[in-house]
Amino acid sequence: MSEEVRPPSPSGEQFLAAAASPEFQDLKRRLRRFVFPMTVFFLIWYAVYVLLSTFAIDFMATPVLGNYNLGMLIGLGQFISTFVITGLYVRFANRELDPRAAKIRGELERAAGAER
């Protein structure tokens, strides 16, 4: 299948050089600077929600509007935050990561092809 038409694999030296290149370090930094804080944020937000639901039941039962209480709204808030974070990440990855990754990949493929 497509395996056979793939370009030759870069050598170990080429991988080492690519990993050390400023372009790659920049890509890595951008990825981590987005995903690590975002992960910490949603895990804390989820932990707060779960802790409130187990240890602050009366607070969660506070009526807000009609039969909706705080717990229901915060729970629906978890859905909304999950959808929003998903959207933010996709926009970030499409704009910031994909073009940079494709550029590095293209250069590395050219270098690997030239050597053989």
Next chain:
Amino acid sequence: MSTGYLAAETVGNPMANIAIFGLFVVVTLVVVIRASNKNATAAEFFTGGRAFSGPQNGIAIAGDYLSAASFLGIAGAIAVYGYDGFLYSIGFLVAWLVALLLVAELLRNTGKFTMADVLSFRLKQKPVRLAAATSTLTVSLFYLLAQMAGAGGLVALLMDVRSRTGQSIVIAVVGVLMIVYVLVGGMKGTTWVQIIKAVLLIAGAAVMTAMVLARFGLNLSDILGSAQSAIAASTDPVVAGRDVLAPGAQYGGSLTSKINFLSLAIALVLGTAGLPHVLMRFYTVPTAKEARRSVVWAIALIGAFYLFTLVLGYGAAAIVGPDRILAAAGGQNAAAPLLAFELGGVILLGVIAAVAFATILAVVAGLTITAAASFAHDVYASVLKSHTVSEAEQVRVSRITAVVLGLLGIGLGILANGQNIAFLVALAFAVAAAANLPTIVYSLYWRRFNTRGALWSMYGGLAATIVLIVFSPAVSGSPTAMIPGADFAWFPLANPGIVSIPLAFVLGIVGTLTAPDDEDPVLAAEMEVRSLTGIGAEPAVEH
């Protein structure tokens, strides 16, 4: 348990349920046969030739993930306990952010067929592959057991099969169909089964949600109010005393019970991104971008589905009422089927029953191909035969493994019939979160991470989870335990995650730092570059 069924209500027309389910089996078999290829290469058999689009794979992921336990179980828990069932579903949804942000794309870029491909990439192949395969097989087996055991309870409710023998025959039929799907269709056929099932399940839930909302003039607040009134009118004083609009009805109470719930919540949110059958789905798409799109589709579908179950659960409490639900065969799992019968009579019930059954079938097929791939690719080809076997041989071995696993699943499923399904699923998540996730995250993001760290974390997480479960009140020492007669429990929580998951993360760090930093720097650089750029795993960039 048969005494409980004597007074229980049978729902709808069993023949209609069986007929609609039979139709599903016929349609999916035709699709699987059309998708089949006798001489499939390993890439075709294990990954469907990486030819699925992001949206297709996202629907299939939702199909893999939304098991009968989450459909019948969560709707039922909301109907009877209210808010706490909802709380459970939120953990299952938020968990997908871990997969999206940290795991999906890098894993797809680095691996080929299995989770072990990624974990062993820059570490010592044999021991790490063996550990990863061990935990893959353990997680898949627990999950498989949960689904098979669930099939028994489901047929009692939906097909009026109440004898133990009759249920065992149904479990055997499920097992045989699953083997056929996997052998004939490989990953491609299995993926199509997941897609068909996911569309039916989500569409069915959407239709029911619309019908419930229509009954209450599209006013969700009214549904909540009616549910609370119906609960308060229950003849069981314990049920009648519940506030189903606030948390605490199921997991509140003693401090132990609260900590037990926290422990469950940790396992749910961290387990998803370590489930091998979910991870393997990321290999069925051609690029990292498609892997990202598949997770986005999965999050949208799974999120929408859990919002539907919120309406369905409270709707079942309001329309069917807690007493009828609890008196039905299958107990709270009967909430969604009973609601379907109230809303749309025999036909809608038949469709929902068939969908629930199809769900079990599709999920077990996905689990089996994952476990079979891991055994053939990691244990047989890499550990036993030191990479000397061809890929065609790996496919042959994995077909045999699928048959063995299917038969094992049938046997164990018959034995586990009647066990608590939610508990078995939670156990699979706890093992995945403790044994798999730390090593996945460390090997993708921590350059210093090494073989000892991986082995300590994987075996330590696996062993801690299993040991704590064995000595928990879920296995002995309580009336609802697996072995109610004995009492050797010393660990107070039924969910071990709060101990075993942090332990596995710490073991990964301690193991790594106590071993010399002697892993191959070239392989580490190669893995890093591959994982972030997709070189070698994607079609070439146009020059």
